[in-house]
Amino acid sequence: MASTSAAPHDADAEMDRQSVATGYSQMSITPSVYSFNSSRDGVALLRNIQGRTFNAQNELYFLPADEVEYDRLEKQHLMHLVACGRLYQEAEKVQRLLAPEEGVQKRILDLGTGAGNWAVGMAMEFPHAQVVGVDLAPSTTWPPPDNCRFEFDDFTLGLSHYYGSFDVVHSRSTANGIKDFEWFVNEAARCLKPGGILLMIEGSVEMLNSNKEPQEVAWGDDTPGQSWMARTLFECYNTMKRRGSSIDAAWRLYDLMHKCPLLDEVQTKINLIPVGPWEVGKTPDEDREKRIVGILMRQVFTELVRALQPLFLTEGYDPVLVQKFIDGTDYELNNLVVHMYAKYHFAWATRNDVPIPEDEPEAEGKGAGEGANNDDGSQSGNSSGTRRSRRTTPPPEPDAILEPPPRATRWTPELIGSTTASLRGSMVSSASGWRSGSSMDMSDTRSVRDMDD
Numbered sequence: 001m002a003s004t005s006a007a008p009h010d011a012d013a014e015m016d017r018q019s020v021a022t023g024y025s026q027m028s029i030t031p032s033v034y035s036f037n038s039s040r041d042g043v044a045l046l047r048n049i050q051g052r053t054f055n056a057q058n059e060l061y062f063l064p065a066d067e068v069e070y071d072r073l074e075k076q077h078l079m080h081l082v083a084c085g086r087l088y089q090e091a092e093k094v095q096r097l098l099a100p101e102e103g104v105q106k107r108i109l110d111l112g113t114g115a116g117n118w119a120v121g122m123a124m125e126f127p128h129a130q131v132v133g134v135d136l137a138p139s140t141t142w143p144p145p146d147n148c149r150f151e152f153d154d155f156t157l158g159l160s161h162y163y164g165s166f167d168v169v170h171s172r173s174t175a176n177g178i179k180d181f182e183w184f185v186n187e188a189a190r191c192l193k194p195g196g197i198l199l200m201i202e203g204s205v206e207m208l209n210s211n212k213e214p215q216e217v218a219w220g221d222d223t224p225g226q227s228w229m230a231r232t233l234f235e236c237y238n239t240m241k242r243r244g245s246s247i248d249a250a251w252r253l254y255d256l257m258h259k260c261p262l263l264d265e266v267q268t269k270i271n272l273i274p275v276g277p278w279e280v281g282k283t284p285d286e287d288r289e290k291r292i293v294g295i296l297m298r299q300v301f302t303e304l305v306r307a308l309q310p311l312f313l314t315e316g317y318d319p320v321l322v323q324k325f326i327d328g329t330d331y332e333l334n335n336l337v338v339h340m341y342a343k344y345h346f347a348w349a350t351r352n353d354v355p356i357p358e359d360e361p362e363a364e365g366k367g368a369g370e371g372a373n374n375d376d377g378s379q380s381g382n383s384s385g386t387r388r389s390r391r392t393t394p395p396p397e398p399d400a401i402l403e404p405p406p407r408a409t410r411w412t413p414e415l416i417g418s419t420t421a422s423l424r425g426s427m428v429s430s431a432s433g434w435r436s437g438s439s440m441d442m443s444d445t446r447s448v449r450d451m452d453d
């Protein structure tokens with residue numbers, strides 16, 4: 001078995017064989033696959049912080065890249081699958097775009113693929129399509145299907161080697177690794193063929209209570225109804241914002257797609273997911289579904305609070321407080337003493353015919369970069385061997401990147417963003433394509449009850 005940590009040499013050899021067999025030779029475009037060697041690259045691509053493994057490419061993205069995290073991502077993926085009923089929004093259009101067509105290779109790009117669950121799911125549903133999953137550190141523990149490959153890359157260095165190539169581009173929960181999310185939306189749109197669809201999902205760090213209002217955070221005085229999990233996410237927001245991440249991307253998804261000159265027909269919706277099996281469905285099927293997503297969501301959040309521990313400790317939080325985040329979250333979720341919803345923002349849009357402007361920089365936000373030329377004239381993301389940055393100018397000093405906003409101590413309308421109100425209006429109008437029983441109805445305040453696992 002190949003691993004993200006050091007592995008025996010025979011496992012390395014097997015991994016390399018699979019990498020070549022499943023990746024490069026299968027794909028007709030962008031021969032930029034990074035041939036992974038777990039002994040060599042495990043050192044170069046990964047690092048250890050506070051007992052967890054992290055990517056070593058992008059300082060901004062500060063969640064682990066290890067088996068525990070990949071398990072968490074898989075549960076989150078399953079939660080979305082159950083809550084949404086399928087892998088993608090706008091089903092009729094996605095299926096039409098990806099239908100087999102004589103002489104046309106259909107292609108799907110998953111930016112920030114993580115454990116690769118979505119990419120592999122799409123590869124299995126559309127076996128004639130080619131799927132590429134890009135990540136700082138994609139999971140390499142099992143080989144993907146033949147029509148899917150994973151590529152090690154930092155997409156904030158630019159994706160010009162992929163411009164105009166894909167029918168579907170997808171990105172889910174990647175905002176932590178992105179400084180300029182407006183740039184990212186534009187760059188993802190550029191990877192689409194005209195008529196192709198961009199699908200984006202970001203989770204909000206703002207938790208809601210069972211009345212679907214902002215959840216009060218715990219400050220340590222044991223006030224009933226307050227939440228340590230909400231406090232953890234609130235501190236996560238403060239910390240990641242200070243470090244420069246687009247942690248508020250969920251609130252801006254719709255507006256940024258709307259603003260992108262390459263995109264039309266922008267739509268959005270919000271899914272509210274109960275954290276823990278506390279919400280009652282209207283029918284036995286809906287009840288079962290809510291219970292399943294609630295249990296998955298609880299597992300995702302108890303792990304997330306632990307995954308954030310290295311970030312908090314690195315940022316100088318008191319270890320006793322960080323342990324309280326974990327213990328408090330475990331207690332309130334395991335005993336269902338606080339009933340909360342997690343909020344996921346979905347937005348999708350169609351690539352129009354507007355040509356890509358030629359004179360704009362490739363890399364995120366600033367500094368133009370160049371990809372290495374491949375034999376076919378296209379440009380590669382990573383070539384084999386050592387990692388190569390596409391930046392031609394040195395990255396700015398950290399202080400220039402991180403302009404810390406004032407530290408917030410509570411959620412304010414400014415923090416949450418003025419777009420929330422307009423999102424609520426538009427999500428109701430775009431809800432019809434979704435499975436009934438999803439959490440779209442924001443006025444729905446049905447009673448709640450505790451349930452055992």
Ligand SMILES: C[S@@+](CC[C@H](N)C(=O)[O-])C[C@H]1O[C@@H](n2cnc3c(N)ncnc32)[C@H](O)[C@@H]1O
Pocket residue numbers: 055058061063065073074076077111112113114115116117118134135136137153154155156171172173174175176177178
């Ligand atoms: C929270 S995980 C989500 C994974 C997957 N999209 C999912 O929904 O299961 C975010 C992933 O985005 C990747 N990521 C974040 N910033 C990135 C960047 N600049 N370039 C490539 N991958 C990035 C991370 O390495 C991580 O695997």
